Every structure is written in C-alpha cells, then in structure tokens.
Amino acid sequence: MKKLVGIGVLIGVGMLACQTQIEDKGQEDRSVNEVVTELPEMSIYHLQGYWTDQDSNTFELHELRGKVLVMVMIYTSCKAACPRLIADMRRIEEQIPEEYGDEVQYIMVSIDPETDTPSRMKEFARENQMTDAKWLFIRSTPENTREFASVLAVNYKRISPIDFSHSNIISVFDRDGQMVFQQEGLDVAHTKTIQTVRDLATLN
C-alpha cells in the first residue's frame, strides 16, 4: 500500500522533480528498485546510509556522483598492508594530470569505523600529507561498512590449502558510481588503474 502511494506521488511530480522526490522518499522504497531510474542499476549510489569524512561532514554516497572515484578500504591502525596501499593511492594520484584534478576523488574507506573517528582520520591524513580536498577519508556504521564491503566484493584468495587472507584492492568507479576496474595487490604496476582513471576523467 505504502509503495503504491509512493509511486503515485512520483508520477504526479513528474520527471523534472525526480531527483528531489527521490530524496524525500522513504528509505525502504528507494532502496531497491523502481524509483531511482536515472542511475545505472549497478551504481553504488543506490546504497543507503550516511558517511562521515575527516572534517566531520556527513553525506550520502550519491553526493559523490559526477566524480571519478578511486577507492580503497583500509583502517588507520593497520601496520602491514595499509601504508603500502596508501602509497599506491598516492602513486596513482601523482600520475593523473593536473587538469583532471577536480574530476577525481580519492577515497579511503575505513573498515574500522569505531576506531577511525573523524579526528583520527584527519590526523592520519595529515601524517600522510593528504590534506588536499581530493583526499577523502570516510567512515560509516559497521552495518553500512559491511554492506559496502560486500558490494565491493573484495575477493579472498587461498594462500595455502587452508589459509585465507583479504586481498588489497583499489577500485575505480565512473561518474555514475559503476565499478569499472579493480586492481589487486600491493606495489603492483598501476598502469591500467591510471589509464582507466584518465579515460574516465576525460569523458564527460
């Protein structure tokens, strides 16, 4: 019943007001299907939930729409792979021409949201000289984080017949939030990642 009313309202308002209407609709209705027609089905911008960045700004993922995203999941207290992932992110950023600067957003998603408070992320950003606006450190609730990780589908690999570890993956998203490319591994050549980002940033 509730859904029928929602659809009725949408039709009444029409296409022009579609974006606004989506904002106003109940979480349940817009979380799954019919409403958000203008976004590609695979877009991560369908995902609900609020995120907070290192400056304590709160936002929803879809607010990032329009930018090319380079994304990695880390946590600031990680001593092993994460510093190298951060270094990889910087290496990628350094090879994206200046003129694409505003088009690309580099995002570090915390997988340890309880520890990674905005102030801690801020400090981490400062330590790593990532204070420019193109660097975004974000966290959400454990549930949103779990959902996001499940969608990003960071694959696990078998190391020995019985051992698993999580893989280190840098993901690239197009302006509509569709995952276009994933690079797995540390200290690998990021040629393809960089090329993908360049291509996407060139496309308008």
Next chain:
Amino acid sequence: MVILALGTYAQESSMVRVEGGEYLPLYGSLDEPVKVTPFYLDIYPVTNAQFLDFVREEDRWQKDRPIRLYADEAYLSHWSGPADLGNSHPQAAVTNVSWFAAKAYCEWAGKRLPSVDEWEFAAMAGEDQYDARTQEEYNQYILRWYESSKSFLNPIGTGMKNVYGIHDLHGLVWEWTYDFSSILLTNEFRKGGNADNNLFCGASSVGATDLMNYGAFMRYAFRSSLKARYTSRNLGFRCAKDINDLEQ
C-alpha cells in the same frame, strides 16, 4: 546446554537456542579462540514457500524486480513467476537468492542473518556431539554431501539433524552469512598482519593439518568467491536472532 525455545512466541518454535562459547574457527592462523555469545538459530533453512510469503508482501523482492546491484540475473530463476514457484518444491530450501534478499527476508521476519562464527559454531555439531569436527562419521557425512548432486532439490529436514536439534546445516544447501566478507574486516586485527605476500594483508600459514578441516575449508572457499549480489542454485540461508530480542 540446549534450550528449545518453545512457546511464548510463535517464531520461537522454529528456532533453537545455541548457548555459544569459545571455539577455534578453521581458518586463519588463530591462536585465540573466538567467543560466540548465545543466539537463536532457525531449525531449518528458509523454504521456497516461506520466501513466497515474503515476496507477496514485499513485492520489490519479487523475481525480476531488484536492480542488479542487489541481485544478479539468476535471482529466483527456478521460480516460474513473481509469485509462482512453478515446479520448485515448496518445502525445499529457497536458493538463487542474493545476500541482500536473504538479509531483507530475515529483517522482514524480525530476525537477522547469522554471522560466520555463529553459523560455524552451530555447524560444528554432529548428531550427538557439540563439536564433532574430529568425528569420522561427521566428516564422512559432509564429504558425501559434497559429492552428491542436486541436494538442493530435497525438502528441508532431509539433511543432518545435529545435537542442538538444528537441521540441514549440512546436507542440502550452502548458506549465506551476514559477514561472509568478514575475513576482509577482521583478518588483520586478529593476525597482527604479515605483508610478506604482496597480494594479501596478513598472509601467513595456518598450519591446519587434518582432513577434518576440509568441510570448513570448502565453505570458506565458497564464501570467498561470493559477492553480495550473487545468487546460486545451491545457496540458500536461514536466520538467527539475538537472545534479548526474544526474551524481552
């Protein structure tokens, strides 16, 4: 050790209380046991008939409805229509459901998906032991099941019944867990990290030796191949619930 949650609430009769405790999961190089707090677990996997009730109320989860971010093309593909099971056995476990759909069902039912640790804790029980992982019959059962084909067609209740009174954790279908991606989120916390291997955070050998780990190994391998939108003909789910929710 086991308290059957009968009476009081209707849904309790379909769940079993698992007291929890500490256990050593069969993955990673863990020296420390993992603590599992008490929880309720469905006695059976969710069936086609139950899932049909769900999609009748929540039509956004009907076949062909969810966007591809939430379920892949094969979602409910063994059904013949939005609210039509076709030839599928109503009492067989529902499969071809994504993690999102399974999660939505459990929330609809006032429950949640079990965690990997909860699921594994309950599933290490055999027919007469709470931890049957070293028991030969238990392992033989699982290996035989892996070798059998199309067990997903069988009605619920035809798989293993364990000492808790929980059915079909082994023998019918694989099952979604809430944190199937938990290794990503917890591995390095637990292991302290070892980045010798370029691909992995915390890569170190586990030293697990026995064949008894094979069943769990297969489950972890399977989970590790999943994405939240994936569906598979032999992948279903059951729900869990916090103890507090029921006792309040």
